Amino acid sequence: MAMPVHPPTPISPVHSSSNTARKFRQLPLVPALLFLSTYSFLYIRPILESFAAKSVWLDHTSIVHHGDDDDDDDAFRTMGNPHGDNSSRQALAGYKLHRSNGTEPHWSHQWLDGLATTKGAPYILYVHVGKTGGITLERGVPIPTPAIIQTLQCIVAQLNSTQHHIALHDAKSTCLSRHYPRHHKAAKLTNHILAHKHLWSALYKPHEMEFAIRHSDTILITTRNPVDRIVSAFNYHRNELVETILRGNNQELKKMIQNERLFAGNGMKEIFYNCFPDVREMAEELARIFHLNHNNDTITSIPHNNSNPAIVYNQMTCGQLAHRLLSRTHPKRTAEWSHYSSNYRWYTKLTWDKRPDAAVLVIRTEYLWEDATEIEVALGGSERAFIASAKKSVSHGSERYQVTAKLESETQKRAVCCAIYDDLQAYQDIIMSALNLSDEDKKEMMQMVWKDCGVNIEDYEEGVVNGPMFWEEWFVKKSCNNIKSRR
Numbered sequence: 001m002a003m004p005v006h007p008p009t010p011i012s013p014v015h016s017s018s019n020t021a022r023k024f025r026q027l028p029l030v031p032a033l034l035f036l037s038t039y040s041f042l043y044i045r046p047i048l049e050s051f052a053a054k055s056v057w058l059d060h061t062s063i064v065h066h067g068d069d070d071d072d073d074d075a076f077r078t079m080g081n082p083h084g085d086n087s088s089r090q091a092l093a094g095y096k097l098h099r100s101n102g103t104e105p106h107w108s109h110q111w112l113d114g115l116a117t118t119k120g121a122p123y124i125l126y127v128h129v130g131k132t133g134g135i136t137l138e139r140g141v142p143i144p145t146p147a148i149i150q151t152l153q154c155i156v157a158q159l160n161s162t163q164h165h166i167a168l169h170d171a172k173s174t175c176l177s178r179h180y181p182r183h184h185k186a187a188k189l190t191n192h193i194l195a196h197k198h199l200w201s202a203l204y205k206p207h208e209m210e211f212a213i214r215h216s217d218t219i220l221i222t223t224r225n226p227v228d229r230i231v232s233a234f235n236y237h238r239n240e241l242v243e244t245i246l247r248g249n250n251q252e253l254k255k256m257i258q259n260e261r262l263f264a265g266n267g268m269k270e271i272f273y274n275c276f277p278d279v280r281e282m283a284e285e286l287a288r289i290f291h292l293n294h295n296n297d298t299i300t301s302i303p304h305n306n307s308n309p310a311i312v313y314n315q316m317t318c319g320q321l322a323h324r325l326l327s328r329t330h331p332k333r334t335a336e337w338s339h340y341s342s343n344y345r346w347y348t349k350l351t352w353d354k355r356p357d358a359a360v361l362v363i364r365t366e367y368l369w370e371d372a373t374e375i376e377v378a379l380g381g382s383e384r385a386f387i388a389s390a391k392k393s394v395s396h397g398s399e400r401y402q403v404t405a406k407l408e409s410e411t412q413k414r415a416v417c418c419a420i421y422d423d424l425q426a427y428q429d430i431i432m433s434a435l436n437l438s439d440e441d442k443k444e445m446m447q448m449v450w451k452d453c454g455v456n457i458e459d460y461e462e463g464v465v466n467g468p469m470f471w472e473e474w475f476v477k478k479s480c481n482n483i484k485s486r487r
Contacts, residue, residue: 108378111359111435115217120169122359122379124189125216127347128198130339131232132222133365137372140389141187145196147180149203152195154179156211168215187386188379189372193220197351199338219351219358220375224365225445226344226427227416227452230326231407233339234279239401272325275318278405283412285319290418290480292411326419344426352430362434364445374436410454417453418480424449425471432466454479 115121126143128134138145154175158166176183176191183191195204195212204212224232276282287293316324325340352360363371369390376385407413417424431437431445450457455474457465464470 106378107435107438111218111361112378118217119167120172122192122218123168123194123216124192124218124220124361125212125351125355125358126193126196127219127221127351128196129222129224129229129344129347130199130342131229131236132224133363133368134198134222137222137363137368140369140386140392141189141372143190143193143196144180147183148193148196150179151175152204152208152212156208187376188381189376192218192379197347199342213351213354216355217358218361219355220361220363221347221352221430222365223344223362223427223430223445225448225452226420226424227407227413227449228365229343230340230416230420231279231405234276234282235401235404236339238273238278272321275321280405280408280412282318282322283407283415285317286322286415286419287411289317289319289323290415292415292418292480323419326416327422343420343423344430345423348426348430359435360430360433361436362430366445366448371436378436413452414454414479417449418475421471421475421480424453425468428471429468 112122128138137143151172152175155168155171158171158175159168172194180186194216195209197209197212276285284293352358361375363375369386373383373386377383407416427449428446431442434442437445449455453474455478459478460470460473464473
């Protein structure tokens with residue numbers, strides 16, 4: 001007689017847990033610990049990692065980046081929340097939904113579809129504007145500058161030396177394998193960067209930089225609120241000089257520091273920083289020459305001493321010197337002022353103006369890892385590629401800075417805007433042309449600048465605000481009143 005077949009008894013979670021616990025109790029101590037660690041690794045860790053990934057992407061209130069390449073500060077406001085309020089969860093959730101709601105083509109189609117016929121595209125010229133988080137980005141992606149330089153030099157040499165036609169893609173693949181053997185394990189963004197432009201790009205020969213500009217189809221620019229960038233540059237250059245003196249063997253200069261004669265014997269820096277011990281005083285002096293500070297229009301003369309080497313500036317006021325420094329693009333004898341003069345206008349003149357047909361992408365200091373991740377995903381990479389980098393708190397020595405002052409008043413910020421109005425236009429042109437920013441993103445970034453500069457948008461027609469001459473009109477007609485101060 002056949003025995004009846006009964007279905008197997010379902011194992012309840014409690015029963016299963018009891019069996020696991022019973023087995024665990026029966027094991028000796030060491031095997032028990034090994035069992036527990038293995039169990040945790042296989043079953044608990046994936047859950048935690050999944051939760052962590054969502055937390056990093058949707059709630060960056062706990063991820064704070066400190067400093068730029070050598071920044072002073074809180075340049076990286078709480079990620080995803082540049083306004084410093086408590087709305088970052090909703091803001092970032094909306095930021096991601098904008099790019100995944102399916103109501104319109106993803107921005108990357110406009111970028112990549114036109115390059116589909118070019119093998120190996122896109123070829124990216126990475127433009128690192130000073131004091132915008134470039135070093136943090138380069139360490140986190142990573143963007144290995146020495147390998148990129150060697151690879152470009154190799155590509156140029158191959159294309160110039162071969163007697164047979166060789167495609168750019170093939171030369172790049174060969175040279176990448178030679179100078180960056182681990183490139184196949186690197187981020188997609190890393191592998192698409194053809195060249196790296198920062199300051200004078202001294203390690204490139206002129207014809208190599210020209211080659212890179214000519215063959216790049218995309219320009220990727222790091223950006224930051226221009227007023228914040230100037231403050232960071234001021235603190236960096238001032239503290240850089242102090243640190244240089246302290247690291248040296250010149251005891252006389254060290255004694256001058258102790259006696260608060262910080263910059264004696266250091267050329268124009270002596271003049272500039274004797275005028276302005278911190279950035280607030282520079283902004284107040286600019287406010288005086290633009291007649292923005294109605295309570296005090298007394299102009300400060302440049303302090304003179306017998307060692308003053310810059311006779312040409314002897315007839316200038318402190319405010320005029322500051323205005324001349326901030327408003328000129330790469331003037332002569334300013335290698336030590338590189339982050340002032342190498343501004344947005346200077347970089348666009350050397351890159352974008354030479355390739356106006358190139359696509360423009362940005363990575364904003366205020367949303368650094370969100371923007372980098374968006375571009376990485378568009379290139380076919382993982383949205384988790386930079387999670388580890390985004391979790392890190394990065395500092396580049398700014399905690400040692402002796403001076404880290406910030407602009408405090410609306411007048412101080414507006415005065416800096418008057419001094420850099422044409423660089424504000426270059427910044428706006430970059431932001432408004434960025435393919436990877438939505439209209440809402442662009443408006444948000446410009447609203448930050450408008451607020452700092454005291455711009456009332458209602459005073460202008462929409463076409464004027466978005467136009468190529470807006471900041472000149474603002475400077476001349478609305479805000480910066482001292483005609484003699486204009487260039």
